[in-house]
Amino acid sequence: MSVIGIDFGNEGCYVAAARSGGIETLANDYSLRATPSFVAFDGKKRIIGVAAKNQQVTNMKNTVGGFKRLLGRKFNDPHVQHELKSIPARVEERNDGSIGIKVNYLNEDQHFSPEQLTAMLFTKLKETSASAMQTQVNDCVIACPVFFTNAERRALLDAAQIAGLNVLRLMNETTATALAYGFYKNDLFEDKPRNVIFVDFGHSALQVSACVFTKGKLKMIASSWDQIGGRDFDLALAEYFSKEFLERYKINAKTNARANLRLLTEIEKLKKQMSANSTKLPLNIECFLDDIDVSSSMQRSQMEELVAPVLERVEQTFRKLLAESKWSVDDIDSVEIVGGSTRIPSIKQLIEKVFNKPASTTLNQDEAVSRGAALQCAIMSPAVRVREFGVTDIQNYAVKVLWDAEGSASNAEVEIFPQFHASPFSRLVTIARKSPFSASIVYGQPVPYPDQTIGVWKIKDIKPTERGESQEVKLKVRINQNGIVLISSATLVDRKELEEAAAATGEQAAGEEKATGEQPAANSGEQADAQQEAYCENEDDNNTSTASSPGGQGWAQRVKGWFGSGNDKAKKKTIKAVELPMEIVTHGFYPNELANYSQQEAKMIGNDQKETERIDAKNALEEFVYDMRNKLQGGPLERYVVEAEREAIVAQLNDLENWLYEDGEDCEREIYTSRLSTLQQQTDPIKHRSQDFEQSPAAFDELKNSI
Numbered sequence: 001m002s003v004i005g006i007d008f009g010n011e012g013c014y015v016a017a018a019r020s021g022g023i024e025t026l027a028n029d030y031s032l033r034a035t036p037s038f039v040a041f042d043g044k045k046r047i048i049g050v051a052a053k054n055q056q057v058t059n060m061k062n063t064v065g066g067f068k069r070l071l072g073r074k075f076n077d078p079h080v081q082h083e084l085k086s087i088p089a090r091v092e093e094r095n096d097g098s099i100g101i102k103v104n105y106l107n108e109d110q111h112f113s114p115e116q117l118t119a120m121l122f123t124k125l126k127e128t129s130a131s132a133m134q135t136q137v138n139d140c141v142i143a144c145p146v147f148f149t150n151a152e153r154r155a156l157l158d159a160a161q162i163a164g165l166n167v168l169r170l171m172n173e174t175t176a177t178a179l180a181y182g183f184y185k186n187d188l189f190e191d192k193p194r195n196v197i198f199v200d201f202g203h204s205a206l207q208v209s210a211c212v213f214t215k216g217k218l219k220m221i222a223s224s225w226d227q228i229g230g231r232d233f234d235l236a237l238a239e240y241f242s243k244e245f246l247e248r249y250k251i252n253a254k255t256n257a258r259a260n261l262r263l264l265t266e267i268e269k270l271k272k273q274m275s276a277n278s279t280k281l282p283l284n285i286e287c288f289l290d291d292i293d294v295s296s297s298m299q300r301s302q303m304e305e306l307v308a309p310v311l312e313r314v315e316q317t318f319r320k321l322l323a324e325s326k327w328s329v330d331d332i333d334s335v336e337i338v339g340g341s342t343r344i345p346s347i348k349q350l351i352e353k354v355f356n357k358p359a360s361t362t363l364n365q366d367e368a369v370s371r372g373a374a375l376q377c378a379i380m381s382p383a384v385r386v387r388e389f390g391v392t393d394i395q396n397y398a399v400k401v402l403w404d405a406e407g408s409a410s411n412a413e414v415e416i417f418p419q420f421h422a423s424p425f426s427r428l429v430t431i432a433r434k435s436p437f438s439a440s441i442v443y444g445q446p447v448p449y450p451d452q453t454i455g456v457w458k459i460k461d462i463k464p465t466e467r468g469e470s471q472e473v474k475l476k477v478r479i480n481q482n483g484i485v486l487i488s489s490a491t492l493v494d495r496k497e498l499e500e501a502a503a504a505t506g507e508q509a510a511g512e513e514k515a516t517g518e519q520p521a522a523n524s525g526e527q528a529d530a531q532q533e534a535y536c537e538n539e540d541d542n543n544t545s546t547a548s549s550p551g552g553q554g555w556a557q558r559v560k561g562w563f564g565s566g567n568d569k570a571k572k573k574t575i576k577a578v579e580l581p582m583e584i585v586t587h588g589f590y591p592n593e594l595a596n597y598s599q600q601e602a603k604m605i606g607n608d609q610k611e612t613e614r615i616d617a618k619n620a621l622e623e624f625v626y627d628m629r630n631k632l633q634g635g636p637l638e639r640y641v642v643e644a645e646r647e648a649i650v651a652q653l654n655d656l657e658n659w660l661y662e663d664g665e666d667c668e669r670e671i672y673t674s675r676l677s678t679l680q681q682q683t684d685p686i687k688h689r690s691q692d693f694e695q696s697p698a699a700f701d702e703l704k705n706s707i
C-alpha cells in the first residue's frame with residue numbers, strides 16, 4: 001500500500017509519495033509532475049489532466065477548470081459569480097441552489113458539482129500514483145488553503161471520498177510546506193528555535209504563515225492571505241492587450257471566448273519570460289480573430305505598473321502577517337518562498353522590503369506542498385516508517401459556540417477558540433440544562449464565505465433531575481485534524497448515581513478522563529475545579545502544553561463568568577457520564593448522496609476503462625496491419641510464404657486499413673480483437689516458419705527443397 005500527499009492547486013496538482021527511501025514527486029502519463037486541474041468530456045469518455053488542458057481550445061464548453069474555488073458553495077454566492085467570469089463552461093443553478101456544471105458527456109447534457117469534478121481529478125491522481133508506485137493507493141493527506149472554511153473543507157473531504165481516497169488529514173498548504181522544510185532541517189533547530197515565514201503565491205491565492213521550529217517539532221503561529229494570484233497578473237495584462245488590439249486592429253478579444261483563452265495562454269508565457277528578463281519582449285498571435293495576426297510587446301516595468309493594485313495587496317498581506325505573528329523583522333530567521341508566482345521579481349522585492357530578508361528558495365517551489373503532505377501521511381500511516389515530527393497547526397478563524405439559554409430570551413455564547421488557536425484541539429463546555437437544546441458553532445469574525453454558521457447540533461434526551469434541578473451537560477468542541485470544528489460529543493454527567501455505583505462495586509474512582517475516554521492535559525487539582533464550569537484539554541497529537549495555547553487561562557476565566565454555578569464543594573472523584581444523542585446540521589453531502597456520487601464515479605471509471613481498452617484494441621489492430629504488411633512486402637517474412645498466399649494476405653491488410661478509416665473507425669472492442677485474432681491465425685504459421693528457420697536453418701532448407 002502506498003502513502004501519498006496531494007497538492008490540489010487551482011491551476012495544477014502535484015502528488016508525492018513516501019517510500020522508505022524518501023519522498024518522491026510522481027510523474028503522470030505525460031511524464032510531467034504537474035497535472036492541470038482540468039476535466040473535460042466528450043461523446044465517449046472523460047479527459048482529465050494534461051490531455052484535458054491540451055484540448056481546451058477545441059472543446060471549450062466541455063472543459064472545466066477553476067473548480068477548486070467553487071467547492072462547498074451555492075450558485076448565488078457572490079464569490080461564485082465572480083469566479084464564473086473566468087470559467088468558459090456552462091454553469092447553472094440547480095433546484096437546491098447548488099452549482100451544476102453542464103457538459104455534454106456520452107452525447108447527452110449532464111450536470112456535475114464542483115465536488116464531483118474534484119473527485120474526477122482525484123481519480124486521475126490516484127491512477128497516476130498507482131501506476132508510478134505499482135500498487136494501490138489508499139491513505140493520503142490532502143493540502144488545502146489555510147483560509148478554507150468549514151463548508152470548503154467538508155466539500156474537499158466529500159470529493160476525496162467519492163474518489164475512494166482515505167484522507168488521514170486535510171493539511172493547510174503552508175503547514176505542509178513548513179513540514180517539507182523542517183523535516184530535513186532538524187539540525188538547524190538544535191540550539192534555539194527558528195522563526196520562519198512561508199510565502200505561497202500560486203495561481204489564485206496568496207498565503208503567508210509564520211512558523212516556529214524546535215527540534216522535532218513545528219508550530220504554526222499565524223497566517224494571512226488574500227485571494228489574489230498569478231491569474232490576476234494575467235487578467236491585468238489581458239485587459240491591456242485587448243484594449244490595444246481594439247484600437248490598433250479593431251478586434252475585440254473579449255467577445256470571443258476562444259480568442260480570449262488564446263490571449264491568456266500567450267500572456268502567461270510572456271509573464272513567465274518577464275520573470276527572467278527585464279527587456280522588451282514580443283507577443284505575437286497568428287490568426288487571432290477574423291484571420292488577423294496581432295503583435296505587441298511588453299517589458300517587466302510596464303507589467304509592474306499594470307498590476308500595481310495587486311502588488312499593493314501582496315504587501316498588505318505581508319504586513320498583516322508581521323502584525324499578527326507579533327514578530328519584529330529581527331525575530332525572523334528566514335523567509336521561504338513556494339508557489340509559481342513567487343518567481344515574479346517584484347514579489348521577491350516586496351518580501352525583502354517588508355521582512356528585511358532576501359526571499360529564500362530552499363524548497364522546490366512547485367513540489368513542496370505535495371512533499372510536505374506526503375511526509376505527514378507517512379508520519380500518520382502505519383504503512384511507512386519514518387521519523388516522528390510534531391506538527392501543531394492553527395485554526396485560522398475565531399470560533400464561537402451559541403445556545404439558547406434556558407429561561408432567557410437571548411442566546412448564550414462563548415468564544416471557544418480564538419483566531420490562530422492550536423489545532424487539533426478539544427475543549428469541554430459545561431452547561432446546566434433541564435431540557436433539550438440546540439448549540440450552534442459559528443465563526444467569530446468575518447470569513448470568506450457567505451454564511452458564518454459552521455453547524456447546529458440539537459442535543460436531545462435531557463430532563464431535570466428527580467429533584468427538578470438542572471443537569472450538567474458537557475459539550476466537547478473539537479477542531480479536528482482536518483481543521484473542521486464540531487461538537488464531537490455531548491455528555492450528561494450524573495455524579496450522584498456514580499457515587500452509589502462506586503460504593504456498590506468498590507471500584508476506584510477514575511474521574512472524567514475515564515468517562516470520556518480522554519487524557520486531560522491540566523493537572524488533576526485544576527481539573528476537578530474546571531469540571532464544574534468549563535474544562536480545557538489538549539488533544540494535540542504532539543502533546544504541546546496547554547499553556548502555549550492562546551486561549552489558555554484567560555479563556556477558562558471567561559467561561560467561568562458564563563457558567564459559574566457556585567457549586568465548588570461538589571468535587572467528586574467519581575462520576576458517571578451518559579452520551580447524549582445529537583442531531584447535526586452542517587455542510588457537506590448526506591451519506592446517501594455520497595454513496596450515490598461514489599457509485600456514479602465508479603461507473604464513469606468503468607466506462608473510461610472500457611473506452612481505453614477499446615482504443616487500445618483498435619490501435620493494436622492498426623499496428624498489426626502496418627507491421628505485418630512491412631514484414632511481408634520486402635521484409636523478413638516475405639520468403640516464408642508462397643506468392644499467392646502472400647498477395648491474398650496483403651490485400652486483406654489493405655482492406656482492413658481502409659475499413660479502419662471508414663466503417664471500422666468506431667466499433668466495439670470485441671470487433672477489433674476478433675479481426676486481429678483472425679489475422680493472427682493466418683499469419684502465425686508464417687511467423688513460426690521463420691522462427692523454425694532461425695533456430696535451425698539447415699532443417700528448414702531441407703524442408704523447403706522437399707516441397
Ligand code: ATP
Nearest residue numbers: 009010011012202203204205230272275339340341
Ligand atoms: P493555488 O495555490 O492558487 O491553488 P496553484 O497551486 O495551482 O494555485 P502554482 O502552481 O503554485 O498555483 O502557481 C501557478 C501560477 O504561477 C500561475 O499563475 C503561473 O502563471 C505562475 N508562474 C509559474 N511560473 C512562473 C514564472 N516563471 N513567472 C511568473 N509566474 C509564474
Ligand code: MG
Nearest residue numbers: 009010202339
Ligand atoms: Mg498552490
